[in-house]
Amino acid sequence: MKTILLFLFFLFPAIVRGAEPVLVIPVSGAISPATSDFISSGLTKAENEGFQLAVIELDTPGGLDSSMRSIIRKILASPVPVAVYVMPSGARAASAGTYILYAAHIAAMAPGTNLGAASPVEIGGKPGNTMMHKVTNDAAAYIRSLAELRGRNADWGELAVRNAESIPANKALQLHVIDYVAPSLSKLLDALDGKTIETASGNRILSTRNARIVTLSPGWKIRLLSIITDPNIAYALMVIGIYGIGFELANPGFGLPGVTGSICLILAMFAFQFLPVNYAGLALIVLALILFAAEAFFPSYGSLGFGGVISFILGSIFLMNENGGVRIAWQLILTASLFSGFLIFGIARMALKTRKKLIVTGSEAIEGSMALSVEDFQSSGHVRMNGEIWNAKSLHPVKKGEKLKVTGREGLTVIVERE
Structure with missing residues (x-):
């Protein structure tokens, strides 16, 4: 009887561990503030609800530096082991995805996937030479520190940053960039069974074979945030908001332009708090709006409006902080600026026509x-x-x-x- 009790005593922890589920966090698309929020909430859920492992299923072309670093900080501090699994076949962990893969406790890829091309880029714009040298050196040091922390290939990580190197899954395994190549999540979990993982709170022994899998789904807030925090979408919302409110003020009583403009402007301001906004650029756009209003109410036959267009273009270029790796697409800036220019030209033309008309009172x-x-x-x-x-x-x-x-x-x- 005593022998049976001792056997059950030692077996019980294994049974408990086997009962612990695995949380899957699917991530697809650009790394954005919404992605960071989603992964952060997932890892918090894994910690609070007793999951033994969190698996981030990753397929990304890259994304925002600030969001990437926020995700990495959460992974490094997680008491629950985190596996980053690049899947399905054909997926990639490019740019920011490579850093996240390097930061994970467990790095895995499905056959037919690739990672790398981790050179810093500015979304929607071309980087300046001096700034890019600084950003590249910082990124190289960052990925090397992650590689050394996890015992992965630091030299190849630096090549991915400086030379935009990219490799397939099998090559990544040979170079000790990743830990596993697995054709499916179940195969990966089988391979991880019994492994000891060092986390921020100590060592954890995994019991993942036949473990219950729970997949986390993003809520509507995350989906909305992922859309509006795209810097180009946020900028477009701001422009629509400005002109919607301006049209309503110039033509009181319409209602729809004012309501639409107000909603768009509020959404844009909400998105800007998650993005690296340069307030000098924002000030230039506000100045442009003041000059546009002055041109409309105190016609100067285009001089104030022309100054407003120049201020608007410069403000749009400087709106996003270059250190955050974000810039508004020049095509969008050009479109908005041309629209503003045509609007000012129309106001100036009407003012000139009015000046030439005979006095009727x-x-x-x-x-x-x-x-x-x-x-x-x-x-x-x-x-x-x-x-x-x-x-x-x-x-x-x-x-x-x-x-x-x-x-x-x-x-x-x-x-x-x-x-």
Whole structure:
């Protein structure tokens, strides 16, 4: 009886470990603040709900440096072992994905996948030489430190950063860049069974064979955030918001442009808090809006508007901080700037046309008008002008029905003479 109890005592931890599930966090697409939030919430769930392993199924072309580093910090601090598994076949862990793979406790790939091309780039724009040297050196040191922490190939990691090297799964395994090549998640979990993993809270022994798998699904908030935190989408929302509100202010009562513009502008401001915004660029865009408004209400025949367009272009270029690896696509900036330019050109053209039109109100409009005498009079009488009866004065006698020309006005009396 004692022997049976001892056997159950030693077997019980293994049973408990075997009961611990595995959390799968699927990540596909660019690494963004939404991705960071999703992975962070997944790892927190894994820690709080007793998962023995978190597997990030990764397929990404890269993404934001700030989001990537946030994910890596969460992985490094995780008390739950984290495996990054590049899958399915045809997937990749490029750019930011390579760093995340290097940071994981377990790095695995499916056959037919690749990783690398980890050279820093700016989304939507071309990097400057001096800044790129600094960013590249920083990135190389970062991936080397991750490689040394996990005991992986640091030299190849640096080549991936400096020379944009990229390799397939089998080559990555040969070069000791990754730990496993597995055709499926179940095969990977079988390979990991019984392995001891060192985490931030100590060593963990995995019991993953036949473990229950729970897949985490992103909520609507994460999906929405993944869309609007794209720097180009956020910029487009800002532009739509600005012109929607501007149109509503210029034409009160429409309603729809104002409501749409307000929603877009609020979403853009919400997205900007997750992006590396340069406030000097934002200030230039605000200045451009002020100049556009001044052109609309105090026409300068294009001079204020032209200054606004220049300020708008510069603000758009500098809106995103280069250190964050983000820049608005020049095609989008060009489109928005051309639209602004055509708008200002239209305002200036209307102002010039208005200036050339004849005056239709006041004393100046009356002078030169034609009037018709409604009675005979010597020096003063009444005439019909523009459908109205006016008091009139004349230096010459006037007969009823005679056509007269208005030469001036004294209060409510017009001065007339023969045509």
